[in-house]
Amino acid sequence: MQWDVVIGLEIHVQLATQTKLFSGTSTAYGAEPNTQASAVDLAMPGTLPVPNREAFRYATLFGLAVNAEINQRSVFERKNYFYPDLPKGYQTTQLAEPIVGPGRVDIAVGDGEEKMVRIHHAHLEEDAGKSLHEDFHGMTGIDLNRAGTPLIEIVTEPDLNSAEEAVAFARKLHGLVTSLGICDGDLSQGSMRFDVNVSVKPHGSDTLGTRTETKNLNSFRFMEQAIHHEVERQIDILEDGGEIVQETRLYNGDRDESRSMRTKEEANDYRYFPCPDLLPVEIDEAFIEETRRMMPELPDERRARFQKTYGLSDYDADLLSASADTAGYFEKAHSTGGDAKLVANWILGELSGRLNSEDRTIGDCPVAPEKLGDMVARLTDDTLSSKGAKTVFDRLWDDDSQSVDAIIDAEGLRQVSDTGELEALVDSVLADMPEQIEQYREADPKKRKKLMGGFMGPLMKASKGQGNPKVLNEILKKKLDES
Amino acid sequence: MHDKSIAELARDLDAGHCSSVELTQQFLDRIEQQDRHLNSFITVTPEAALADAKAADERRANGSATPLTGIPFAHKDIFCTNGVATTCGSKMLANFVPPYDATVTSRLRDTGAVCLGKTNMDEFAMGSSTESSYFGATLNPWGDQRVPGGSSGGSSAAVAARLIPGATATDTGGSIRQPAALCGVTGLKPTYGRVSRYGMIAFASSLDQAGTMTRTAEDSALMLNTMAGHDPRDATSVSRAVPDYTATLNEPLKGLRVGLPSQYFSDDLNPAMAEQVNAAIREYEKLGAEVREVSLPNADLAIAAYYVIAPAEASANLSRFDGVRYGYRCENPSDLMDLYTRTRAEGFGSEVKRRILVGTYALSAGYYDAYYLKAQKVRRLIQQDFVNAFSEVDLLMSPATPSPAFRIGEKTDDPVQMYLEDTFTIAINLAGLPAMSIPAGQIDGMPVGLQLIGNYFEEGRLLNAAHQFQQVTDWHRQTPA
Numbered sequence: 022m023q024w025d026v027v028i029g030l031e032i033h034v035q036l037a038t039q040t041k042l043f044s045g046t047s048t049a050y051g052a053e054p055n056t057q058a059s060a061v062d063l064a065m066p067g068t069l070p071v072p073n074r075e076a077f078r079y080a081t082l083f084g085l086a087v088n089a090e091i092n093q094r095s096v097f098e099r100k101n102y103f104y105p106d107l108p109k110g111y112q113t114t115q116l117a118e119p120i121v122g123p124g125r126v127d128i129a130v131g132d133g134e135e136k137m138v139r140i141h142h143a144h145l146e147e148d149a150g151k152s153l154h155e156d157f158h159g160m161t162g163i164d165l166n167r168a169g170t171p172l173i174e175i176v177t178e179p180d181l182n183s184a185e186e187a188v189a190f191a192r193k194l195h196g197l198v199t200s201l202g203i204c205d206g207d208l209s210q211g212s213m214r215f216d217v218n219v220s221v222k223p224h225g226s227d228t229l230g231t232r233t234e235t236k237n238l239n240s241f242r243f244m245e246q247a248i249h250h251e252v253e254r255q256i257d258i259l260e261d262g263g264e265i266v267q268e269t270r271l272y273n274g275d276r277d278e279s280r281s282m283r284t285k286e287e288a289n290d291y292r293y294f295p296c297p298d299l300l301p302v303e304i305d306e307a308f309i310e311e312t313r314r315m316m317p318e319l320p321d322e323r324r325a326r327f328q329k330t331y332g333l334s335d336y337d338a339d340l341l342s343a344s345a346d347t348a349g350y351f352e353k354a355h356s357t358g359g360d361a362k363l364v365a366n367w368i369l370g371e372l373s374g375r376l377n378s379e380d381r382t383i384g385d386c387p388v389a390p391e392k393l394g395d396m397v398a399r400l401t402d403d404t405l406s407s408k409g410a411k412t413v414f415d416r417l418w419d420d421d422s423q424s425v426d427a428i429i430d431a432e433g434l435r436q437v438s439d440t441g442e443l444e445a446l447v448d449s450v451l452a453d454m455p456e457q458i459e460q461y462r463e464a465d466p467k468k469r470k471k472l473m474g475g476f477m478g479p480l481m482k483a484s485k486g487q488g489n490p491k492v493l494n495e496i497l498k499k500k501l502d503e504s
Numbered sequence: 505m506h507d508k509s510i511a512e513l514a515r516d517l518d519a520g521h522c523s524s525v526e527l528t529q530q531f532l533d534r535i536e537q538q539d540r541h542l543n544s545f546i547t548v549t550p551e552a553a554l555a556d557a558k559a560a561d562e563r564r565a566n567g568s569a570t571p572l573t574g575i576p577f578a579h580k581d582i583f584c585t586n587g588v589a590t591t592c593g594s595k596m597l598a599n600f601v602p603p604y605d606a607t608v609t610s611r612l613r614d615t616g617a618v619c620l621g622k623t624n625m626d627e628f629a630m631g632s633s634t635e636s637s638y639f640g641a642t643l644n645p646w647g648d649q650r651v652p653g654g655s656s657g658g659s660s661a662a663v664a665a666r667l668i669p670g671a672t673a674t675d676t677g678g679s680i681r682q683p684a685a686l687c688g689v690t691g692l693k694p695t696y697g698r699v700s701r702y703g704m705i706a707f708a709s710s711l712d713q714a715g716t717m718t719r720t721a722e723d724s725a726l727m728l729n730t731m732a733g734h735d736p737r738d739a740t741s742v743s744r745a746v747p748d749y750t751a752t753l754n755e756p757l758k759g760l761r762v763g764l765p766s767q768y769f770s771d772d773l774n775p776a777m778a779e780q781v782n783a784a785i786r787e788y789e790k791l792g793a794e795v796r797e798v799s800l801p802n803a804d805l806a807i808a809a810y811y812v813i814a815p816a817e818a819s820a821n822l823s824r825f826d827g828v829r830y831g832y833r834c835e836n837p838s839d840l841m842d843l844y845t846r847t848r849a850e851g852f853g854s855e856v857k858r859r860i861l862v863g864t865y866a867l868s869a870g871y872y873d874a875y876y877l878k879a880q881k882v883r884r885l886i887q888q889d890f891v892n893a894f895s896e897v898d899l900l901m902s903p904a905t906p907s908p909a910f911r912i913g914e915k916t917d918d919p920v921q922m923y924l925e926d927t928f929t930i931a932i933n934l935a936g937l938p939a940m941s942i943p944a945g946q947i948d949g950m951p952v953g954l955q956l957i958g959n960y961f962e963e964g965r966l967l968n969a970a971h972q973f974q975q976v977t978d979w980h981r982q983t984p985a
Contacts, residue, residue, distance in 0.1 A: 067706065068739050069737060071738075
């Protein structure tokens with residue numbers, strides 16, 4: 022039987038505001054436990070929340086970027102449940118009246134096709150702290166540094182139909198929020214967390230199947246694996262004549278296993294009601310217009326500009342424009358490197374490969390983009406061979422404080438392109454190879470091409486690797502073909 | 505000396521007739537002698553008070569004193585006081601010492617007011633008799649075995665017994681006005697948002713408001729001058745200029761339009777109470793007020809709406825008392841659920857638990873629309889009733905309570921009877937209006953309060969009307985034997 026897969030996503034995006042959503046405490050990551058938790062964050066008696074205007078700005082920026090309505094009135098509610106890392110015993114969030122209304126994001130699917138994914142809404146809420154279950158001898162440690170950090174939760178309609186589409190959407194969203202500058206995009210530190218709602222139905226059926234929700238996936242890879250895993254699990258159950266239970270599941274990426282966390286019947290009654298400590302949030306046209314004017318270039322616009330200005334291919338433009346960091350790197354490298362295509366090839370090839378293998382992001386790339394550009398410029402003006410460029414790149418990766426020219430000199434990588442000098446070299450090498458010359462001249466054009474290689478090796482050796490292969494090749498061909 | 509008002513004491517301090525240290529010592533002595541019996545204080549802080557009094561005397565000497573500099577005060581134990589235990593009348597917070605001040609306490613401290621201690625209250629301000637305090641009931645100084653009202657019964661009893669010239673208090677459904685009435689003192693609940701709630705332990709956030717417990721309206725005006733104003737730490741506090749409330753105290757009342765809500769003067773009203781209140785209203789007529797009947801058609805729905813909204817908010821507000829970070833924690837919890845359930849079962853008293861249960865129920869899936877949403881609709885109707893009434897009149901008047909102080913234990917087993925104590929006060933909190941109770945008579949030797957209700961932010965007019973009444977009557981000067 023053929024099955025259709027239906028996926029909706031809920032994405033928590035940590036906002037990069039300086040301070041928390043309802044207190045003046047810093048949101049910086051990595052401080053000693055509980056050193057960034059004020060009386061308000063600790064929910065000390067009598068303390069009160071005061072909303073952070075910057076968070077409304079960020080949420081509005083996001084809403085405008087996904088062509089959503091910005092609700093001029095939104096309401097914070099209390100979501101009640103007990104947990105040690107939830108100091109107030111409720112989370113302050115939005116439910117019935119969120120700040121961002123319906124919107125849309127277009128994603129690329131397969132062969133150049135675009136697909137619209139509808140955003141149901143996005144709302145502002147505060148993050149909880151962290152419970153640490155290791156290192157406390159059977160007890161639990163509580164770190165409230167994260168408690169109160171602003172999040173937007175983005176909820177999609179069930180418009181995605183495969184794990185690949187879900188990942189494409191998630192990557193697109195990642196590019197969007199980082200380009201907007203509202204999120205640092207660091208998945209390893211939980212800056213974006215994904216909940217996936219998955220159901221399957223017989224191919225072509227109009228009725229949605231029972232869905233499950235898999236919570237708290239913190240990488241694109243785990244999200245993709247978790248969806249594949251869940252789709253297979255559901256199909257197996259249905260094909261064995263079973264039924265899907267509506268439930269929340271947890272996925273273990275390291276083992277590719279999932280287990281039930283709670284069923285619908287066991288779900289909490291969160292007893293939402295409007296938070297009486299906070300007035301409804303009023304956002305006026307002026308604020309929205311002011312925010313619109315602050316809107317930076319978004320990935321889609323940037324992609325079009327990259328194609329137009331730099332003449333990049335669809336593929337290169339797409340990859341280079343997706344995130345603000347990559348796009349910024351490219352533009353800086355291009356400013357010193359010149360040749361856009363060559364710069365793009367280096368970034369998407371050697372540089373990306375090296376970053377991936379060392380598990381780093383372009384944000385903390387050890388090679389400054391201007392230095393990469395300098396290197397490309399030396400490739401373009403024939404100072405460097407491709408092989409020499411790889412050596413320069415390796416040196417830059419280890420230490421990018423030296424100039425590219427200094428590395429070229431120190432490593433003796435400067436190519437000789439002077440025709441007179443190279444002609445003399447060719448003459449002297451050819452003088453020792455009469456038999457090969459004879460063989461070459463007797464061969465047909467196709468064979469001749471092959472035999473050229475037999476001369477290039479000794480020539481490069483004689484030039485100590487510094488002869489410009491292109492120039493040498495031309496001289497050689499001329500000499501061999503001339504008499 | 506202890507019989508004087510704040511305004512009189514301030515003049516004495518100014519004139520050098522006494523020092524703040526002397527005043528403070530005298531009130532500390534009275535507390536020492538009488539409060540073992542009354543139990544109006546949970547905590548007394550003599551050393552800190554005398555140090556503050558000494559500083560206040562120095563401030564007065566160097567000419568930077570305000571009217572409240574050097575005046576002894578007490579705070580209801582619901583206001584956080586930096587370094588001084590703040591219990592909210594509960595076992596849950598019996599060991600809690602906040603490292604911060606409420607905005608109300610820090611504003612009074614900044615003017616040089618001297619804090620002598622923290623007054624008793626119903627646990628988490630839930631009650632009308634101060635009997636639900638973990639630290640034992642407070643007695644009404646007017647009659648043994650009578651309650652002082654609640655929840656601010658410690659503040660009202662201490663002011664009535666002249667153990668302190670003035671105290672802070674809070675009012676969620678009548679918790680300032682009802683104890684003020686039962687103890688024969690002047691109680692003011694300002695407009696919602698007029699005084700910051702920061703550092704005031706929340707009961708029902710949309711209803712709670714800090715106010716004053718004093719002997720005279722003039723003293724209330726002096727205190728409110730300091731307490732009122734916008735606070736960036738309370739998003740519901742109102743950004744609106746604070747007038748000098750003492751400046752309008754002596755405005756003549758000629759032509760003041762006073763409305764008597766017919767629903768508050770029904771045939772059910774205790775005849776003795778009606779007699780006292782009507783006599784007080786006749787005094788206002790003599791002062792030139794024009795009295796007419798008005799209608800608050802939804803008044804009878806107020807108690808029902810309140811006992812959904814207030815417990816609903818309280819059920820969430822009290823969730824933070826979980827034994828994890830501060831306050832009471834049960835012994836040897838076996839796991840997380842055990843920690844939560846035993847901490848809360850052992851730490852909260854029965855009235856608090858009752859209200860948490862009621863509120864949790866009212867917010868539960870399947871009941872929310874029928875209870876919480878319906879109550880919010882009623883709340884808007886009640887607000888509209890007042891808006892309509894204030895289109896016709898300047899002030900409303902009513903009894904503050906159905907009857908004078910009842911006996912200790914009389915209503916503890918009957919929560920509904922206890923809730924009816926707030927019959928005349930509760931709608932004002934739902935509407936967010938300012939109101940006062942002023943001493944206006946006695947029944948069998950027990951004080952009776954007249955409630956004055958003002959339009960939004962018209963505390964000045966309220967205090968003016970109360971002050972003028974106090975110029976022609978002496979109920980507020982009467983002291984318990």
